[in-house]
Amino acid sequence: xxxxxxxxxxxxxxxxxxxxxxxxxxxxxxxxxxxxxxxxxxxxxxxxxxxxxxxxxxxxxxxxxxxxxxxxxxxxxxxxxxxxxxxxxxxxxxxxxxxxxxxxxxxxxxxxxxxxxxxxxxxxxxxxxxxxxxxxxxxxxxxxxxxxxxxxxxxxxxxxxxxxxxxxxxxxxxxxxxxxxxxxxxxxxxxxxxxxxxxxxxxxxxxxxxxxxxxxxxxxxxxxxxxxxxxxxxxxxxxxx
Amino acid sequence: xxxxxxxxxxxxxxxxxxxxxxxxxxxxxxxxxxxxxxxxxxxxxxxxxxxxxxxxxxxxxxxxxxxxxxxxxxxxxxxxxxxxxxxxxxxxxxxxxxxxxxxxxxxxxxxxxxxxxxxxxxxxxxxxxxxxxxxxxxxxxxxxxxxxxxxxxxxxxxxxxxxxxxxxxxxxxxxxxxxxxxxxxxxxxxxxxxxxxxxxxxxxxxxxxxxxxxxxxxxxxxxxxxxxxxxxxxxxxxxxxxxxxxxxxxxxxxxxxxxxxxxxxxxxxxxxxxxxxxxxxxxxxxxxxxxxxxxxxxxxxxxxxxxxxxxxxxxxxxxxxxxxxxxxxxxxxxxxxxxxxxxxxxxxxxxxxxxxxxxxxxxxxxxxxxxxxxxxxxxxxxxxxxxxxxxxxxxxxxxxxxxxxxxxxxxxxxxxxxxxxxxxxxxxxxxxxxxxxxxxxxxxxxxxxxxxxxxxxxxxxxxxxxxxxxxxxxxxxxxxxxxxxxxxxxxxxxxxxxxxxxxxxxxxxxxxxxxxxxxxxxxxxxxxxxxxxxxxxxxxxxxxxxxxxxxxxxxxxx
Numbered sequence: 001x002x003x004x005x006x007x008x009x010x011x012x013x014x015x016x017x018x019x020x021x022x023x024x025x026x027x028x029x030x031x032x033x034x035x036x037x038x039x040x041x042x043x044x045x046x047x048x049x050x051x052x053x054x055x056x057x058x059x060x061x062x063x064x065x066x067x068x069x070x071x072x073x074x075x076x077x078x079x080x081x082x083x084x085x086x087x088x089x090x091x092x093x094x095x096x097x098x099x100x101x102x103x104x105x106x107x108x109x110x111x112x113x114x115x116x117x118x119x120x121x122x123x124x125x126x127x128x129x130x131x132x133x134x135x136x137x138x139x140x141x142x143x144x145x146x147x148x149x150x151x152x153x154x155x156x157x158x159x160x161x162x163x164x165x166x167x168x169x170x171x172x173x174x175x176x177x178x179x180x181x182x183x184x185x186x187x188x189x190x191x192x193x194x195x196x197x198x199x200x201x202x203x204x205x206x207x208x209x210x211x212x213x214x215x216x217x218x219x220x221x222x223x224x225x226x227x228x229x230x231x232x233x234x235x236x237x238x239x240x241x
Numbered sequence: 242x243x244x245x246x247x248x249x250x251x252x253x254x255x256x257x258x259x260x261x262x263x264x265x266x267x268x269x270x271x272x273x274x275x276x277x278x279x280x281x282x283x284x285x286x287x288x289x290x291x292x293x294x295x296x297x298x299x300x301x302x303x304x305x306x307x308x309x310x311x312x313x314x315x316x317x318x319x320x321x322x323x324x325x326x327x328x329x330x331x332x333x334x335x336x337x338x339x340x341x342x343x344x345x346x347x348x349x350x351x352x353x354x355x356x357x358x359x360x361x362x363x364x365x366x367x368x369x370x371x372x373x374x375x376x377x378x379x380x381x382x383x384x385x386x387x388x389x390x391x392x393x394x395x396x397x398x399x400x401x402x403x404x405x406x407x408x409x410x411x412x413x414x415x416x417x418x419x420x421x422x423x424x425x426x427x428x429x430x431x432x433x434x435x436x437x438x439x440x441x442x443x444x445x446x447x448x449x450x451x452x453x454x455x456x457x458x459x460x461x462x463x464x465x466x467x468x469x470x471x472x473x474x475x476x477x478x479x480x481x482x483x484x485x486x487x488x489x490x491x492x493x494x495x496x497x498x499x500x501x502x503x504x505x506x507x508x509x510x511x512x513x514x515x516x517x518x519x520x521x522x523x524x525x526x527x528x529x530x531x532x533x534x535x536x537x538x539x540x541x542x543x544x545x546x547x548x549x550x551x552x553x554x555x556x557x558x559x560x561x562x563x564x565x566x567x568x569x570x571x572x573x574x575x576x577x578x579x580x581x582x583x584x585x586x587x588x589x590x591x592x593x594x595x596x597x598x599x600x601x602x603x604x605x606x607x608x609x610x611x612x613x614x615x616x617x618x619x620x621x622x623x624x625x626x627x628x629x630x631x632x633x634x635x636x637x638x639x640x641x642x643x644x645x646x647x648x649x650x651x652x653x654x655x656x657x658x659x660x661x662x663x664x665x666x667x668x669x670x671x672x673x674x675x676x677x678x679x680x681x682x683x684x685x686x687x688x689x690x691x692x693x694x695x696x697x698x699x700x701x702x703x704x705x706x707x708x709x710x711x712x713x714x715x716x717x718x719x720x721x722x723x724x725x726x727x728x729x730x731x732x733x734x735x736x737x738x739x740x741x742x743x744x745x746x747x748x749x750x751x752x753x754x755x756x757x758x759x760x761x762x763x764x765x766x767x768x769x770x771x772x773x774x775x776x777x778x779x780x781x782x783x784x785x786x787x788x789x790x791x792x793x794x795x796x797x798x799x
Contacts, residue, residue: 051799052799107553
């Protein structure tokens with residue numbers, strides 16, 4: 001569970017990137033985070049993960065405040081950043097092992113997980129190569145695997161589908177569903193509205209630092225009394241602002 | 242031509258961007274930066290005046306036998322050698338390993354246009370080198386010889402154009418090496434080796450040339466030329482940079498016709514070299530640079546043995562240190578600047594000895610000193626000083642935050658405390674530096690029969706030195722890390738933090754070393770003083786890092 005209470009953040013004196021944000025991401029659901037470019041999605045995700053600190057308000061992950069007990073809070077989640085170009089000079093296997101060390105995964109458990117994940121993501125044959133030799137999609141997969149290897153209860157993913165081939169994308173969506181169904185949390189940002197519509201239990205739409213809507217796509221249609229696609233509703237909502 | 246000019250402008254804008262940390266420019270920060278510039282400027286001034294003073298002294302001595310032009314030859318020679326040497330590094334970094342290559346190759350540009358632009362950028366960087374060596378020489382000589390306006394004009398042109406020849410040499414050498422190492426499937430490895438070969442050639446070249454110059458001048462010959470006067474020695478100056486001799490003649494007699502003639506020769510030689518460089522570049526450059534960023538990959542399943550070996554639980558600090566060191570070794574630019582430099586300094590110290598015609602004799606004298614107990618105190622001080630120098634110049638700790646670049650956010654979301662991250666970074670610097678210094682002491686022990694107890698004391702002092710420079714380095718980098726870079730070169734070479742930390746370390750170390758040398762203490766007191774002083778200093782620095790350093794780390798926003 002992620003609880004965001006009254007969180008604001010500004011980068012300069014003019015306007016706020018995130019303005020008094022209030023949202024609770026419950027357990028057992030997949031929540032999609034949508035919004036136009038520059039709406040405040042990445043800023044919000046960065047504050048949840050402790051990369052940025054909020055100017056005001058509080059953020060709790062599984063009840064642990066990220067500012068008060070940062071290390072404890074950081075152990076609760078796994079984070080897939082939007083740019084997978086990290087540690088390019090490490091071999092895939094070295095990266096996974098490093099991540100497992102950071103999150104203190106035991107030797108036996110990590111072996112089992114790396115084995116299973118590399119099989120599912122079809123990465124077994126490239127683990128011995130440096131990440132710099134990977135394609136964009138493969139880099140994305142190794143970063144996702146680096147998160148799953150420590151099996152966090154809260155998943156936070158920034159644009160996770162970008163660059164994935166259809167099969168891996170399908171696999172990831174399937175895994176997100178399994179994770180949520182087991183009573184845990186999945187929170188991800190996306191630009192792809194079809195994905196949001198199909199995968200998410202609920203969506204949050206943010207624009208200019210404020211939440212415009214938080215609920216199911218179905219409720220949204222009922223509220224707006226229309227049969228339109230999420231795309232149309234999204235465009236109307238964010239443009240009317 | 243216009244493409245060349247456009248590209249040069251863009252490369253310069255991109256490269257000079259800001260040598261300081263990330264650009265959140267509040268007025269307070271701007272003031273801080275201005276003060277830093279001032280600090281660097283002031284601390285360099287003594288060097289500048291020292292070179293001017295030396296020039297004056299030598300000028301006065303030589304002018305009695307009317308050979309004052311030799312000062313210029315000497316100044317040009319040192320400048321050109323320094324530029325050639327740094328040029329080898331610059332060229333390999335800027336021409337081959339720089340990240341912008343991949344963006345430039347798809348553009349409709351000729352090799353010579355890319356080369357020309359990159360050459361110009363390198364040339365402009367080398368002016369900074371010249372500021373400390375050539376400029377004071379030119380100024381002193383000008384004042385002494387009162388050459389007037391013609392001198393000033395010639396001097397300015399020489400200042401601008403002198404680095405061209407040594408950079409062309411460095412560039413051609415690198416182009417040939419890179420052309421023939423850019424082959425096969427393990428080209429990343431080959432290129433690394435190529436870089437090392439380049440540096441070895443540079444060093445070897447240096448030694449051979451110095452020997453050659455020393456040997457080929459019999460005392461009788463020298464005497465005869467000295468007696469002739471009239472700056473005749475200038476013309477024989479040196480055989481590798483012939484243009485320097487012409488320039489020196491022009492500057493010693495700026496008002497005369499022969500100045501104009503010699504200056505013509507100087508210009509002609511320089512231009513011919515540029516043409517050769519660009520022509521060779523058309524043939525060699527693309528073949529050497531295309532695929533330079535390719536990584537070899539095997540694309541085969543790990544054997545269960547390899548898998549077992551790789552997938553093991555390691556305590557996180559150790560795991561983090563190993564990661565840091567792996568990245569230092571595997572990233573060519575980090576390898577050249579941080580790792581290789583670490584092992585090259587001892588070689589630099591040896592060059593002057595090896596270059597001496599009676600080289601072996603000089604070595605024997607040094608050996609005698611090293612194994613003589615009488616000098617043990619001073620040797621320990623020198624060992625300590627060299628350790629400070631080597632570990633401060635490899636910049637591993639001083640760029641350890643900057644090297645994270647845009648990926649600094651990783652350090653912020655992982656559940657690893659900033660204390661642990663700082664210590665892991667410090668220790669990775671400490672380990673690499675220690676491998677460098679300890680191997681140096683061991684070689685001194687084996688080759689020069691340095692006594693075992695002295696080796697052990699030196700190693701202990703070295704640990705103190707290396708901890709000290711690493712603490713200072715990372716603290717300075719934490720203050721304002723340079724994270725906004727698009728190629729690794731900018732994180733280590735064009736990073737002001739490494740310069741500041743280097744100067745701070747050397748300055749503080751000098752304060753402790755000078756008294757030890759002056760009072761000529763014997764070895765045990767020297768050891769006791771170094772260890773107790775640096776235990777205290779390092780402890781304070783450690784506390785500072787764990788409090789202020791951690792706060793600075795937390796404040797870095799990605």
